[in-house]
Amino acid sequence: MDLLALADFNLVARYGGFGKAARAAGRPKATLSRRVAELEARLNLRLFERGARDLKLTEEGRALFERAGRLLSELEETAAAIASGGERPRGRLRISAPLLFCQTAMGKLAADFARRFPDVRLEVTTEDRAVDMIEEGFDLVIRVNPDADETLVGRAFLRDRLVVVAPPGLTPPVGGAAVPAVVRTPADAAAWRVKSSSGPASIAIEPVLSLSSLIMIRDAVRSGVGAARLPISLVSHDIADGTLNHWGDADTPDIALWTLYPTRRLLSARVSAFLDHLRRAFPNGTPDELAAYIGK
Incomplete structure (x- = not known):
């Protein structure tokens, strides 16, 4: 594809007309019109709808303008960076x-x-x-x-990785009893699988809160309302200072x-x-x- 013709098309599309683009670039209007027409013929696509007073991009023209603009900008940046002896992000x-x-x-x-x-x-x-x-x-x-x-x-x-944590006042369940849990919306399964030294274990849960944000879930667990599955990065400090107890790593993919x-x-x-x-x-x-x- 002719990059110069693509650049002229991009110029006309950006200014919304051949006249405005010609005045902004200091180039003949007829040249821009001819080059855009040649590009349309080469692509076998109509890029502009030409009205009596205005010029509008077609759907295909809008798609080309969005993609071509970014590519031409990156090419200009790369050329400028090479010319200046180094790439300075801008x-x-x-x-x-x-x-x-x-x-x-x-x-x-x-x-x-x-x-x-x-x-x-x-x-x-x-x-x-x-x-x-x-x-x-x-x-x-x-x-x-x-x-x-x-x-x-x-x-x-x-x-x-996910871990199961709970406030100090909540003890791990025994005998298959369900524990109050704060779950993420939509609700988790009826039980959490937890890794242990003796193999995977299951913790039955009874959702008491359903929240869409993991930050909200962590704050709710800190307040003592129930247990939760949370990323270790989000609660490692709480586990270290005793704010939350670590009941085990969740048996889920990393x-x-x-x-x-x-x-x-x-x-x-x-x-x-x-x-x-x-x-x-x-x-x-x-x-x-x-x-x-x-x-x-």
Whole structure:
């Protein structure tokens, strides 16, 4: 594809018309119109609906504008970085991250990143759902145990595990009795499997609260209302100081936090800088490192 024609299309789309784009760029209107028409012919697509007074992107044109704009911006940044002898991160960096990680660690991470890279405008959105990175314009996403996706690449940068904790006034159940429990919405199963030296054990539960946030669940357990399954990174300090008792590790798969980005995009200096920032914050990616970071 002709990158110059793509750049001219992007210019016209950004300004909303050939005349405005021509005045902004100091180029002939007829040249821009011809190059956009050539691009439409090459793609066999209509990119603009041309009215008597206005110009509107078609659905295909809008999709191309969204993708081409980011790619052209990254190409410009790469060329500028090479010309200046080094990559200096700059521009907008949009990240989607899960709620708990945002509540416990992202504020500090974002502030440290902003101090180190003042030319980057970092925007973090809290999302537990699987966002569409391309359609929604994210440069990087952080996800918990993500499903395999051939369009994305990434790595696990943190690991955690669930543990069963309870306030000191609540004793472990005997004889199959159910214990009052604080569960996450939607409710957990009727029993929790717990690892022990003699093999997996089962703890029957009676939900007394259903809460959507793990922070809320931890605070409710601290108040003495019941037991809960929580990430060890979130309660390790409570266990150490006796605020909560550790009844055992949950017999569930470990939790892995991944950084993901599209395979079909250049890895910009902004994304590379943030990935390095995470590696510095969590060099080994252990639950203890996350707990220490949260507790600072």
